[in-house]
Every structure is written in C-alpha cells, then in structure tokens.
Amino acid sequence: MKRVVVTGMGTVTPLGGDVVSFFAALLAGRSGIRKLEAPWAGSINAGIVAPVSEDIAxxxxxxxxxxxDRVSQLSLLAARQAVAQAGIDFSGAHGEHCGIFWGTGMGGASTLExxxxxxxxxxxxxxxxxxxVMVMNNASTGQISIEFNIRGPSYTYSSACSSSAVALGEAFRAIRFGLVKAAIAGGAEAMLTQGVIKSWESLQTLARVDAEHPETSCRPFSADRSGFVLGEGAAALILEEEGAAKARGATILAEITGYGNTTDATHITQPEASGQARAMRLALAEAGLMPEQVDHINAHGTGTRAGDLSETSAVRQVFGAQAKRIPICATKALHGHLMGATGAVEMLAAIETLRTRIVPPTAHLFHPDPECDLDYVSEGPRQLAKLDVVMSNSFGFGGNNAVIVARRYS
Amino acid sequence: MNSLQTVQQLLVEEFGLTPAQVHAEAALEELGVDSLATIECMFLLEDKFKIRFPGGDAVVIKTVGDIAREVDSLLAQQANAPAATDKPGHS
Structure with a gap:
C-alpha cells in the first residue's frame, strides 16, 4: 500500500477565490450568503444564495x-491553483500515470437551462x-485533462452532495493501490439557475430568510435552523504517492489516510445515522486509527433538522463517550451548500484546520438544540494545542455517505 | 470573397482573435478554432446573412477564407433561387 499525500490545493468559493481568503473568511465568521441578484429573483421564495462574486469568465x-459552462470555469480555476501550489508537471510520460477524479451534482446546469x-x-x-459538451457531467473532467495534459484514467462522480468527497476518496484509493502516481481530485458546482433553485425550493430544504440578518439564515445544529442555502464553487486537491512527491521535492500539506463510503438504502433524501456511522468507521479502519485519535470533524452540517440530528447521532455511535470531546464545525453556515463541490471544499477546510491548528466556528448557532449536544465550536475559531487527525463528512441525497480522514504528515 | 470582412469581424468580436490573425489564408486549427467553434461561427453567420449551411462533410473548411467562400456561394445560390432557404432540412 502506498501512502497518499496532498501537495496542492485550490478553491473558488462564495468566501473568496483562493485557499487563503476562503479560510480567513471561515475563521472570521464572514458569510458568503447574500440576496439573489437576477432578473428572475422575484420568482424565488427565499431569495438568498451563496454565489461566487468575483469575475470568473x-x-x-x-x-x-x-x-x-460556468462549472468548468470554476473547475479549471481551482485546478490551476492546486497545480501551481504543487508545482507538478503532468506533461511527458508522467501524465500517462496520473488521473482526474472529479465530482459534480448537476454539471453544466446553466447551459442546459x-x-x-x-x-x-x-x-x-x-x-x-x-x-x-458544456452540459455533460464529465465536461470539467475533460477540460482539466486538456489543460494539464493528464492522460491516465479519469472519472466523474455524481452522488449529489457527496460527489467531490467520493472523487477525493476514489483518487486516494487509486494512488494507495498503485493505479496512478498522482491525481487532480475535487469537484465543482454551478447551478444557481432559476429552474434548479425552484426545484430545490419545492423540496422544502432551503433556509428561511432571516429578515434582519439574511447572511445568518443558515444555522447548522441551532434549534432555530430551517435548512441550507444553495451555493456554487469548486475545490481541487493534488494527491500524490508519497515517494513521488518527496522525490520531486514537493511540500507535503497533509496525508490522506482513510476513506469510507456507504449507502443507506433506506430513503432517497432522508439521512440515516447508521449508514453515516458505518462510513466513519470504515474511514477510521482504513486509516488504522481509533476513534479517540480524531481531533476534529468537519461536519456535513447542512442545517436541516433531519441532517443535524442524524449526523449528531452518527458521531455519537462512532465516538461514544468521546463524541463530546471532539470539536466539530459546520462551515456551510458561511459558504452555503456547494452541492457537488462541497465535499472537496470542506476537506480543504479540514486540511487548513490541520495545518493551522485552528478550528473554524460553526457560525450562527444562536440557540443550542438539546438534541444536538456535541461541541460545535459555536463561540468562534478555536486554537488547539494538539490537532493531528481530521475527519470530513459528506452525505448525499440518494443515501451516499463519504468520509475522509487526513492527518498531519510526518 | 465579398463576405470576408464580415467573417473576419465576427472572428475578432466573438472569438477574441486579433485582426492580424484572421487573414484569409489563416488556418482555423492554428487559430484555435476547432470543429465546434467552426460550427458556432457558421451558426452566427447563418443568422447574420439569413442563409443555411447544408451541414454534413461535403464542404471542406480549413481557413478563414474557406468560410467566406462558402458564405458567398450560399448567398449567390440564394440570389438565384430565393425560395431555397425556406426548404426544410437544416434546423
């Protein structure tokens, strides 16, 4: 088995167009949620979204x-940042042994609409x-391959909200098992269109707008939660086999050590704690870690009642008496729900948390919910003396659960 | 090539190419205008000139000048048989 390390990261989010500004906004508790600006905004009930505001095109x-399509533009920008940070070159024979593992929920939704x-x-x-070629779900994957001349295997995963977490996990496995030497992995979503937002609206999962402070409308684990806010963005990670990364003198940001993927097989939208718990256990088992060794969890934390209760229950099942000891954050309160991109964006946040030893807060947790009684870091960013292992949870409609564990590289 | 200037202008405005790049002999492939972009260009020209390219691979288009020649040819056919563009077959 090979060891798998992260050597580059890039992101474009509602909180900023690069890793530094994104993570700084998380720590500052700055929300990327704002009023929807579109000619058709009047047709949307909630009227708030988490858009990428900088010029992309x-x-x-x-x-x-x-x-x-916008989704491929976001994908390429995130990938460019990650490749630049890693300083990796996929041209020549090396590119034949590298792959692309990309996630998206709805691909080129804007072009289709x-x-x-x-x-x-x-x-x-x-x-x-x-x-x-703009709409197809593997458009971003193909465009990334062309830009960086990556000629090994390429895969596109679509499992709703866990799409890019699955992409990262599968890339990790491909390197771990020696199938590829390096990969660009992550995902993107750009679906803030009238038809898509109206469709989500009908599912009754979107947050009610706080009239006074709309930017605080998404409130994971808070008793007054009412749902999530749709967003857009992308995140890319460069994963490499440890030996190859060291041989070229790359700076290693973190090590991916475990991945769990399970399916609830119960309901198309309702989360199931036992399926989520199994994914966490599988990730820990692959990482060779005991539950008490986990220092931080970046929760899926959508801010729906069903989701918050299920994830809290799942964490309790896995961590038992240790559950209340682990600082948990739900960053969707600030960057919104980036759907197919969200798993990679949150994994990136978890790795930055690992690197800085500062846990971002779960913002807008104004009213603790007695049924969600874990440590959600609601008071603000928290510096930890020891923070060596992080877990990132991603759970998707369709019942897919993807959990990734990373640790400080040594 | 009566339409050459219009074709060149379109390539500059819609595709961001420079006037110097889009001379009549310029190879589309070398300009980065691939097969999909060539179709996009033709669709824009169809709207502009109210013509319909026949489609298929009967016509070989490799240069900027080839596009203009094809437009000229269709405009000439249209002038000789005005009803021709109303025929179905390309939508």
Missing part, C-alpha cells in the same frame, strides 16, 4: 468560453453547437 479567452429557455420559450430553431 474573465480568466478565459473568448474562444475557450464557447465550450466552457439556457438551452431549454432558447428552445421552449424563444422557439429557437437550433441550439448552440457546444451545448452537449
């Missing part, structure tokens, strides 16, 4: 944009010739 030449509008509302006789 401006990073690409016009000719390239012909075939890049535009196409339907053109066809059904505006009676267009034909659609953009690049519609298919």
């Amino acid at each position: 401006g990073h690409f030449p016009k000719l390239k944009l012909i075939s890049l 535009s196409a339907y509008n053109d066809l059904l509302i505006h009676s267009a006789a034909r659609l953009k010739p690049t519609t298919v």
